[in-house]
Amino acid sequence: MTTVSPLYRTMRDALHSLDDTVPGKFEITREGIVHDMMAPSRPHEFTVAQVSRRLERVMPDDLLAHxxxxxxxxxxxxxxxxxxxxxxxxxxxxxDGSFDPRTLxxxxxVVSRSNPDNDWVGKLRDYPLLGIPVYAIFDPRTGSGAVFSDIHPTPEGPRYATRKDFFYGEDVTIADWTIPSEDLPRYA
Incomplete structure (x- = not known):
């Protein structure tokens, strides 16, 4: 049986009560609630769409870049x-319900302009904890990124052992698929 902490349950219930009433995106970490108040910009959303589309062109039909x-x-x-x-x-x-992270x-x-530490620090800590085998970051602020893989145990918890940096314009390998990163927008 899965144990759920009362604090997590309270945060989850609070977020459900805020659905569609408070702008922005909410996430829960072990440190608390992360609230990104800014709506994603066009360069952010364009990058998300391009990465998804490019992945789907090279992945098998039974997979989705959702x-x-x-x-x-x-x-x-x-x-x-x-x-x-x-x-x-x-x-x-x-x-129904949330995705099980072990299925990813x-x-x-794509790093947000308003809260880059959420992607470079918080999610870099949380995704290996959740068992997500590969984590890729595209950063329109710098025109670069990194792909993390090979989860291993550390005293602070699971972490990625391998980091492969890239610059926009280079091919990027995410898990078993390689996509181009050329022509992705940068933040002005």
Whole structure:
């Protein structure tokens, strides 16, 4: 049986009560609630769409580079996140509730202008904890990014052992698929 902390349950209930009433995106980490108040910019959303489309061109038909709802949640770890792109089997779209993070093959984030530490620090800590085997970050602020893989245990908890940096214009390998990163927008 999965144990869910009362604090996590309270945060989750609070977020449900705020649905559609408070602008922005909410996520839950072990440190508390993350609220990104800014609506994603066109360069952010264009990058998300391009990465998703480019992945789907090279992945097998039974996989999806999903950019929508729902969240990825591990109540036992007290973490609920919403990746910009999730590589999952199509069969995971069936049913209700949050996605089980153990079903993701990769999570991809496009760094937001308003809260870059959420992607570079918080999610870099949370995604290996959730068991997501590959985490890719595209950063329109710098025209660069990194792909993290090979989860290993550390005294602070699971972490990615391998980091492969890239610059926009180079090919990027995410799990088993390589996509171009040319022509992705940068923040002005």
């Amino acid at each position: 950019t929508g709802e729902p969240d990825v949640e591990s109540a036992s770890e007290g973490v609920m996140r919403h990746p910009d792109v999730m590589v999952i089997p199509w069969t995971e779209m069936e049913g 093959l990769a999570a991809i984030e």
